[in-house]
Amino acid sequence: MNRLQALYATTIGKKFIAAITGIILFGFILGHVAGNLKVFTGATADGIPHIDEYAHFLKIAGAPLVPEQFVLWSARSVLLISLILHMTVVIQLALISAEARPISYVKSKKRAASLPALWMMFSGLLILGFVIFHILHFTTGTIVIGEFNHGFVYNNLESSFSNPLVGIGYILVMLVLGFHLNHGIWSLFQTLGLDNPDRNKFLRLTATGLTIAIIAGFISIPLAFMTGAMPDPVSYPHELLTGHR
Amino acid sequence: MLTLDSKLPSGPIQDAWTNHKNNLRLVGPKNRPKYKIIVIGSGLAGASAAASMGAMGYNVECFCFQDSPRRAHSIAAQGGINASKNYRNDGDSTWRLFYDTQKGGDYRAREQNVYRLAELSTAIIDQAVSQGVPFAREYGGKLANRSFGGVLVERTFYCRGETGQQLLLGAYSALEEQIAAKTVKMHTRTEMMDVVVVDGKVRGIVVRNLETGEISSHAADAVVLASGGYGNVFYLSTNAKGCNVTANFRAYRRGAGFANPCFTQIHPTSIPASGQYQSKLTLMSESLRNDGRIWVPRDANEKRAPADIPESERYYYLEERYPRFGNLVPRDVAARNAKDVCDKGLGVGPTGYGVYLDFAAAIEEKGAAAVKAKYANLFEMYQRITADDPVETPMRIYPAVHYTMGGLWVDYNLMTNVDGLYSIGESNFADHGANRLGASSLMQCLADGYFIIPVTIGDFLSRNDPGEVTTDHPNFAQAENEVKEQINRLFAVGGTRSSQSFHRELGKIMWEHCGISRSESSLKEGLQKIPELREQFWKNLKLPGKANEFNQSLEHAGRMIDFLDFGELMCHDALTRDESCGCHLREEHQTPEGEAKRDDDNFAFVSVFEYAGEGKKPELNKEPLAFDALPLAKRNYKS
Amino acid sequence: MKISLHVWRQSSRDDRGGMKEYQLDDISPEMSFLEMMDCLNEQLTQNGEEPVAFDHDCREGVCGMCSMVINGEAHGPKAETTTCQLYMRHFEDGAQIYIEPWRSSAFPVIKDLVVDRSAFDRIIQAGGFISNHSGPKPEPNSIPIEPEIAEQALDAATCIGCGACVAACPNGSAMLFTAAKASHLGLLPQGQTERYSRAKTMVNQMEEEGFGSCRNYAECEAQCPKGISIAFIGQLNSDYLKASLVEPVDRRGEMHSQ
Known part of the structure; x- marks a missing residue:
């Protein structure tokens, strides 16, 4: 425990936590997109x-x-803790960095820093806002667009995404998520000291490849509904599903 | 008269250093922290000395004018460091390195010093490697070597073109280790303004904090000057802008003898100045002469681009004048001839002080790619500075002041004639005679700092009680007042010219009258012009800012005072040394081929100058040189 | 050529400072950037104004003293070039040139463009060395070093400690400097004994000095006048994490059976 505390006290330690929680959150995204494709x-x-x-x-x-729901809530707890940790350390790091340059340059020019890298904080906050909205929208049904019925995922999707504004909004946010992942996935290898010139190209290609695959997967769903390529919703008694084991 | 006891060990030269060490008095580990040693400068010599003595337990304080000890100009040395490891199995030995160095110095150095340098050379490599200096390696992982000018063996160790940087960073890291261990206290951005001598013994220094302007005194049991060379007396040189003679010259004014001040090494291939604003010169490796042909147009009014000038109108002056050696004549000959043709109005480039170094023939023979590959980083560096591509158009080169062999006189223990005041590295005169061999400067600095001074200083300290004199002694207050008065005098002038402009003018005088070649008449003229310039300086200096703040103009003006006086001393030395030797060429004494002609009967001595007071001619003392191990021979690189 | 300079002027550490504009009418394209600054200072001196303070020494790109942010880039627009090796021909006639000091709370401005970089020395003091005394040492060829590794160590050791990495980093991080030294020593067999303790002590000191955190922008590498690779940052991250999480803290503690 002392080790972790000492590690956490440094910026490298905080980045380590950002990277590890990043891996967890990335794992969730990977699972989420895989499930969504159903x-x-x-x-x-x-x-x-x-x-x-x-x-x-x-x-x-x-x-x-x-x-029932034990595994679900365990996973949700891990994700929530990861998200909170991810955000906490990133905000702490941003504050430390802001303090490290109290007077900014009159002129400032970047040679290497990519836009996704420079806008990580912005994309992160946008994603956070989206996650909250997304949960209220599709999980709790607090925000109702069209129709919402607990458990009838397909119908809920169809109902929301038939509204092109919602569909386009989701697609745009997914692009932002793509930016975040494209830098973030490579960055975590560097932070964990796993990148080197030998494998740098491979790791960067992997990061971009995974990002494209994930974002394409996510985007394909609103796109499919918006273009009317999906079958119409069906109605079935909900008991059929809960009794179906 | 100065008392010059060189304390040279007797007996066979091979055992001299060992026997000498065995007879030195030592300070025990328990007593070492009681002795305070001040080191001025943090280059290879200063940093290695401070770190070594700190590690032994002495109470060391080190001072440098830069913002960090890592900036010292040792960092700029490119080529390499010699050591007689004989890894190549090509017959190298301590003796051969000793012979090469003594011969290279044209027999104007002390045999025992030079032998010791050669003897310690191998330990320096061991020391540096153990610090993590990443010397070039061969495929099997063993250390690599290359050859360097003037010798027949491969004994030069190197880190690409940044050997000085890597060795300095090694010494710097050792110094920082000791700073962390609190055995060394570092004072950066602090300039030594004076040494304090009480009853013939050095007792401390007066410094100026360059950030706040505060003048303060520091007492010590010994003071080690490692303040580098004084090539900047010529204004334009390959030295860093901050290099200066002040620490050495203030020591000289307090009684330390200045030895062979006129011995200046001039490098034949530097990038020429491009205009009046030029602030420093950049060296190009001499190896370029292997493939480049040197020429100037025959017509002084030539206006055409070099490529448009037909062969018949080109003057390949080295090939014509020295048909046997052509472009590969020794450094000094190449340098003198370049100046000669430029003085005749044949020089090229915007200032008229440059000659072509043309690779066209080599490119035709070997192809542009091969030539470019061989000199890749040099061509790139040249193009960066001049915007010309040497493949397309000839390079322009001109000689530049590079290294100063002269310095404070020291005995075999590296102590000056002032008790407790030491001088190491380029700041002393000891090992290079009248000319330094390539890749030997790093070696000397580190031999002095790592291996010699840590042992010899104990001999002096053990004969004295620690802390005998504190800064309460009136001499400290007096020295501080003199420093303050001098600063006030500078501000009081209130003229119209910046100190930089005086420096430029002094540089021109020195270059003209005490440069590549010297003559009685030119030196006498120089000795007239310098006092006139000094008078102008004190009448017409314009100094902005205040004394008690960060003021780079003031720093420069303070150093100028010493450069002005020192320039005169150099001319005196060059005039009294009525012979040619090594880099010192008196036009009256040269062979028909333009090589230096020594006069061993009358000048086989070290010239040691003694300060005689403001405005008085310095007094010449002579330390005779003996040549027991290596009999005198004519310097001859031709056969 | 004619140029307009916008230079940061600050009389002392406590002064607030601000940009000031100067005109130079007679600049040769052959001048180095610092020679142009010399001209400015000569002009200011003649006009009875205070010259601009700036650090410089070797003027051949190796001492690491010069330190200016020129038009928003550390050491100006040319890659792998220190300020002193930059020439006026790299600018256009009539150019507007903004010159600012390194900006970092760990590098307080002393005057105008001169900053205090002693934080770097303290990072080295914290472990940027192989503990050593002067004296007889083992024969260097008894420890062979693969030439590629020696070259890689030299790539790291070529750092001139100018601080451009800190100045260029959007976060003001000193990771490239710290990593270069830690990697140089950590790559060599001589540096193995202290490899992990060094990574820890150097990083801890770096943190204490108030530098920002590394965000893997690679801006440091792009603006480093020696082109030092961020690969060394990866190596330091690895060494540091290993030192913090894996290396035993208590090698000689008690153990019991169960």
Whole structure:
């Protein structure tokens, strides 16, 4: 514990935490996009969209070994803690850096720093705002656009994304997320001391490749609904899903 | 008269240093912290000495005028450092390095000193490697060597073209280790203004804090000057802008003898000045002469671009004058001839002080790519500075002042004739005679700092009680007052010219009258012009700012006072040394081929000048040189 | 050529300072940037104004003394070039040139363009050396070093300690400087004994001096006059994390069976 405390006290330690929590959050994004893509795989013989089934599975995963929703909330806790830590250290680092240059330059020119890198704080805050909105929108249903019914994921998606403003908004935010990931994924290797000239190109290509894949996956969903390429929503009794194990 | 006891060990030269060390008195580890040693300068010599003595337990304080000890001009040395490791198995030995250095110095150095330098050379490499100096390595991981001018063996160790930087960073890191250990206290941005001598013994120094302007005194049991060379007396040189003679000259004014001040090494291939505003000269490696042909137009009124001048109208003066050696004549000959053709009005470039170094023939023979590859970084550096591509158009080169062999007189222990005042590195006169061999300056600085002074200083300290005199002694107050008075005098002039403009003018006088070649009449003229310039300086100086603040103009003006007086001393020395030797060429004494002609019967001595008072002619003392191990021979690089 | 200079003027550490404009009418394109500054100072001296204080010494790009942010870039517009090696021909006639000091709370301005970089010395004092005394040492060829590794160490050791990395970094971080020294020594066999303790003590000192945090922009590398690679930052990160998380703290403590 002393080691972690001492590490945390330094900027490298804080960056270490940003990198580790970044990996966790990145893992979530990867899982999330993979799950989301179930929207394209159709429905069961009973007419239940796979995505609805998947969402339900997330709730009951681990049962009966652990109570229903236990795994879900454990994962959510880890993610929440990671997010809070990620934000805390990044804000602390930004404050330290602001203090390190109390007087800014009259003229300032950048040669190497990329826009995504320079705008990490901005993209991060935008993503944070989006995450809150997204949860209120699709998880809790607090913000209702069109129609919202708990558990009927496919129908909810269709209902929201048929509104082009919502669809375009989601797509734009995903592009910002792409910027964040493109720098962030490579950056965490450098921060963890895992990058070197030998593998730098590979790591950077990997970061960009993963980013493109993830963002394409996310964007494809609103796009598909907006262009009307998706099948119409279906109605089925919700008990069918909860009874379906 | 000065008492010049050189304390040279007797007996066979091979055992001299060992025997001498065995007979030195030492200070025990418990007593060392009681002795305070001041080191002036933090270059290779100063940093290595301060670090070594700090590690031994002495109470060391080190002073430098730069913002960090790592900036000292040792950092700019490019080529390498000699050591007689004989890794190449090509017959190298301590003796051969000793012989090469003594011969290179044209027999105007002390044999015992030079032998000791050669003997310590190998330990320097060991020391540097253990500090992490990343010398070039061969494929098997062993140290690499290259050859350097004037010798027949490969004994030069190097880190690309930045050997001085890496060795200095090694010494600097050792110094910082001791600063962290609190055995050394570092004072940066602090300039030594005077040494304080009480009853013939050095007792401390007076310094000026360059940020606040505060003048303060520091007492010590010994003072080590490692303040470098004085090439900047010529204004334009390859030295850093801050290099100056002040520390050495103030010591001289307090009684230390100044030895061979006129011995100045002039490098034949530097990039010429481009205008009046030129502030320093950049060296180009001499190796370029292997592939470049040197020429000037035959017609003084030539206006065409070099490529348009037909062969018949080009004057390949070295090839014509020295058909056997052509462009590869020794440094000093090449330098003198360049000046000669330029003085005749044949020089090229905007100032008329430059000659062409043309690679066209080599390019035709070997191809542009091959020539470019061989000199890649030099061509790049040249193009950066001049905007000309040497592949397209000939380079322009001109000689530049590079290194000063003269310095404070020291005995075998590196102590000046003032008790407790030492001088090491380029600041002393000891090892290079009348000319320094390439890749030997780093070696000497580190031999002095790592291995000689840490041992010899104990011999003096052990004979004295620590802390005998404090800054309460009236001599400190007096020295401080003199320093303050001098600063007030500078501000009081209230004229119209900046001190830089005087420096430029002094440089011109020195270059004209005490430069590449000297003659009785030119030196006498110089001795007339310098006092006139000094008078002008004290009548017409314009000094902005105040004394008690960061004031770079004041720093410069203070150094100018000493340069002006010192320039005169150099001319005196050059005039009294009525022979040619090494880099000192008196036009009256040269071979038909333009080489220096020594007069061993009358001038086989070290000229040691003694300060005789303001406005008085310095007094010449002579330390005779003996040549027991190496009999005198004519310097001959031709066969 | 004619140029307009906008120069930061600050009379002392405590002065607030501000930009001031100067005109120079007779500048030769062959002048180095610092020679142009000499001309400015000569002009100011003649006009009875105080010359601009700026650090400089070797004027051949190796001492690391010169330190100006020129038009927003540390050491000006040419890559891998110190201010002293920059020439006026790199600017256009009539150019507006902004000259500012290194900006960092760890490098307080002393006067005009002169800053106090002693923080760098203190980082070296914290461990930027191989503990050593002067005296007889082992024969260097008894420890072979792969030439590639020696060259890599030299790539790091070529740092001139000018502070451009700090000046260029949007965060004012000193990681490139610290990493270059730690890596130079950490790459060599001679430096292994203290490799991990060095990484720790140097980083801790760097933090204490008040430099900002490294955000992997690589702006330091791009503006470094010696082109030192951010690969060394990666290496320092690795060494530091290993030192903090893996290296045993208590090698000789008690152990019991169970």
